[in-house]
Amino acid sequence: MSELAEYLKAGRERVEAGLEKYLPGCGGPLAGHVESMRYSLLAGGKRVRPVLVMAAYETVTGDPMPDGLMPVPVAIECIHTYSLIHDDLPAMDDDELRRGMPTNHIRFGEAEAILAGDGLLTFAFELLSRPMPVDPADQLRITNIIARAAGSNGMVGGQCLDIAAEGTEVNLDTLELIHGLKTGALITASLQAGAVAAGATPEQFAAITSYGRAIGLAFQIADDLLNVESTPEVLGKAAGSDAERGKATYPALLGLDEAKKKARGCVEEAVAAMGVFSGRGRMLELLAAYIIERKN
Amino acid sequence: MSELAEYLKAGRERVEAGLEKYLPGCGGPLAGHVESMRYSLLAGGKRVRPVLVMAAYETVTGDPMPDGLMPVPVAIECIHTYSLIHDDLPAMDDDELRRGMPTNHIRFGEAEAILAGDGLLTFAFELLSRPMPVDPADQLRITNIIARAAGSNGMVGGQCLDIAAEGTEVNLDTLELIHGLKTGALITASLQAGAVAAGATPEQFAAITSYGRAIGLAFQIADDLLNVESTPEVLGKAAGSDAERGKATYPALLGLDEAKKKARGCVEEAVAAMGVFSGRGRMLELLAAYIIERKN
Known part of the structure; x- marks a missing residue:
């Protein structure tokens, strides 16, 4: 196993242990609600965002993130999972399959799925x-960064624009705006949260932010490419579904070759931003490259 | 106008000015999303929860709550409004009318309504x-109190139980559990948030908490009574709808007279809890009585 693959596996396992540890325990009558949250939260996934929190912390300090800070990456995974549950709803993208399993509302019904999402976001x-081993003012700043990235000027806003854009002609600027909000904002916020928890200097925070913006875009282009080039067996969800819905994508707007070139350009930009960390940015550099090479 | 009526009006106006001041401003393409959030947030309502934040602050300190703390009551009103938008959805209570106006999903569509709720909760x-003029550790505690009250062990959990209970036989214990979570938790948290912001002692915090639990229950009984005894013109929503749906309510389980007696008992309990504040609890005492006397 490559160095990065081992790092990602260890990170994923740490996040999943954190999810098990911190997940809300609700008494008897709420067992069904807890089950629906756990169903989506523990359905696998690469745990990219929480791993980015930990990797940013390590990049700034050179040390592994302490256990006491695990609520931060776990919270971000809860927000990511809530967004998937709500995006899959019939009124939204109306998806029946996610990570090879029935989506939350198919499994538990629409009301439970809405509430599972609401519960995870609030949690x-x-x-x-x-209480966490970090300066309370920094902890508030972390919370604010994450809330802004998840909300109307971030992920929620991106989903609004994405839904409004379906079936319309979308140009490249609009596509970048949509994905910057819908996907990029929370990825960047994950890295920023790790950096603030690590006590990053303004220069380090700026470098982590540039890195985040670049890999956020690369991540979305790679997702679009996978939707064109992969199969449902590998993806765990419908392939080719974007084209079928007439959704604007990078390959549709730029062509396959240009889209791949753009993704590579983003990765180079991300790697360049790691310069300020004199070698400690190595894992984030490998992670950037992995984003456009992954197969699902 | 009575002393309380004037106090409530001034409080409501202050909250509405705060809503206008802090509401998320989103650029051009997100104007529709912002409009849907504003539609529900500014649709009126008594602003009971944010007024309770301010009243608790005043009860503890004897001084009006400073403007710099307005984000706290405004945030609670955003959470309350999001919960109304999601509760009204077709998959939930399927309501078409709220405060005399079409519900959010009737006006903007289901996807926009889900996202308006998500946006308000995150906001x-x-x-x-x-940044607020309060000790950051206290600010985190306020945030934690509100998140717990709004989430799976609070309001979201209460809505889960409420939906699960529809069409089943519900006894008094279950009814109290459901409403304690669905309505009581956020009312109590509003008061606790104001108390923490005011630097309440543990004894004062406990008194505010007892008061909150008592008026939370009174509030729900009064709501049930209004649903039986009022008209749509006065309520701004369908009257008699609980009975029509076979929903368990206090008057249905206890009879009208016993339900009214129970509500009065709660108010007495709430008033008794104000004893520790040597006169400064007067406005909360009047507020408790108002809860069971209001007409909508």
């Missing part, structure tokens, strides 16, 4: 406001 | 993590 902020 | 935590 994220319960976690972020718990 | 609440953006507000709560802004």
